[in-house]
Amino acid sequence: MVPKTAIVIGGGIAGCSTAYALAQRGIQVTLLERNANIASETSGNPLAMLYPRLSGNDTSSQFALAGYLHSLALFKSLDLSPADFDACGMLQLGFNARELARIQKVAAQNHPSSVLKQVTKAEASALASIKIEHDALYFPNAAWVKPQQLCKRLTEHKSISMLTSNNVGRLLKNDHAFEVYDHKNIIAKADIVIIANANNAQQLYPDLPLNTQAVRGQVSLLKSIETSRQLKTIVCSDGYLSPAALQQNANHCHCLGATFSGTAATTNKQNDLQIDNEDHRANLDKLNNISPLLRDQLQNNIVGGRVSLRCTTADYWPLVGQLLDPVTLKAKPPRPSAATNSLPWIAGLYMNVAHGSKGFTSAPLCAELLAGLICNDTLPISTELAGLLNPNRFLLRKMGLKRLAKMTTALS
Ligand SMILES: Cc1cc2nc3c(=O)[nH]c(=O)nc-3n(C[C@H](O)[C@H](O)[C@H](O)COP(=O)(O)OP(=O)(O)OC[C@H]3O[C@@H](n4cnc5c(N)ncnc54)[C@H](O)[C@@H]3O)c2cc1C
Numbered sequence: 353m354v355p356k357t358a359i360v361i362g363g364g365i366a367g368c369s370t371a372y373a374l375a376q377r378g379i380q381v382t383l384l385e386r387n388a389n390i391a392s393e394t395s396g397n398p399l400a401m402l403y404p405r406l407s408g409n410d411t412s413s414q415f416a417l418a419g420y421l422h423s424l425a426l427f428k429s430l431d432l433s434p435a436d437f438d439a440c441g442m443l444q445l446g447f448n449a450r451e452l453a454r455i456q457k458v459a460a461q462n463h464p465s466s467v468l469k470q471v472t473k474a475e476a477s478a479l480a481s482i483k484i485e486h487d488a489l490y491f492p493n494a495a496w497v498k499p500q501q502l503c504k505r506l507t508e509h510k511s512i513s514m515l516t517s518n519n520v521g522r523l524l525k526n527d528h529a530f531e532v533y534d535h536k537n538i539i540a541k542a543d544i545v546i547i548a549n550a551n552n553a554q555q556l557y558p559d560l561p562l563n564t565q566a567v568r569g570q571v572s573l574l575k576s577i578e579t580s581r582q583l584k585t586i587v588c589s590d591g592y593l594s595p596a597a598l599q600q601n602a603n604h605c606h607c608l609g610a611t612f613s614g615t616a617a618t619t620n621k622q623n624d625l626q627i628d629n630e631d632h633r634a635n636l637d638k639l640n641n642i643s644p645l646l647r648d649q650l651q652n653n654i655v656g657g658r659v660s661l662r663c664t665t666a667d668y669w670p671l672v673g674q675l676l677d678p679v680t681l682k683a684k685p686p687r688p689s690a691a692t693n694s695l696p697w698i699a700g701l702y703m704n705v706a707h708g709s710k711g712f713t714s715a716p717l718c719a720e721l722l723a724g725l726i727c728n729d730t731l732p733i734s735t736e737l738a739g740l741l742n743p744n745r746f747l748l749r750k751m752g753l754k755r756l757a758k759m760t761t762a763l764s
Contacts, residue, residue, distance in 0.1 A: 593646070
């Protein structure tokens, strides 16, 4: 039976796109966010780039491409202003032997030229309007988007009510509904709950090992100059440089990103969120692989930056789908050959977290997948791909149930 009401916990791109996908199917959604504004944690970067990183026809490339095409179509349908969303295209540079081999392999796969094509350095320079020194893979529809405007637009739906400044502390399921509480009082009640609060998901569902890690990242904002303002496309090496699409005070700025902390950060160390000059330098090194000239011209133009924490898993796949009751599962372990529908699924409890470095391409597709599972609709990806996202997989693997770890409830 299709639920009438839903609570989504977390107002980043995962929560906002999940709320939108459910609302589009007529479900009344309450979106709960602990900050005063949505998109103010990891989804609060000034710009997000929308592009897939492909390596061949493996499952992760299939997922990346499906997510990219879904997000592009969704964001285009939202009628965002050109100041908030621009499908300006992207060049992925063959800046070293490994990257060149990768782009040649991807280009040889006969993707439509509306999706991608290989270009020479001369063609790349003409597309970017700056000098490019490497052959490249060109994605003509790749885009940048302003995440706060995007999340705002997704949630301006008549079936979504937003409750900000609400820090969810626990969930309770009774016979008829889920109740969601802060540290003391009930905040909301609904037929189903979707946990979309990234690095804090484990606290809400402590018995199921999610194996998530918070990984710090920093972007740098560079004040543009006349030559850099010519840049028409996003250009990507081991980092990315956006066109000068950001207005900061009187300046037009580029967004240059992004660092990865070598070690896992924790969500409660405030220092993790402080801008670090070493990280600005690391971003300038990435700019050197994009354009040594721009690096020289812009190296003293850093006017700001932003730090946030990605939520990643050990196998780099997000955690998306219906949740199992881990206590019952451990008390009565199923046989490895058990049918998926014999497992102790919790009716109405779902998750959409751990989007790592690519949440703007993966989370909206995962939101659509969840809405498909919840409403018994056609799924937007194959059940094989959906199974790789099983949010219970780390526990099932630990119990030696490898086959079940790769399945979705849709196979029941
Ligand atoms: C430096 C950097 C650059 C990046 N660049 C890109 C890019 O160019 N393109 C791209 O696609 N991705 C990029 N990413 C990754 C992308 O930002 C993330 O994948 C995405 O924002 C994750 O979204 P989310 O909704 O899962 O998490 P979040 O945005 O963190 O949202 C989770 C929300 O849950 C809320 N919350 C937490 N606990 C509770 C609670 N108990 N109760 C209520 N609310 C709660 C939080 O306040 C937060 O708003 C980048 C990441 C970093 C760090």
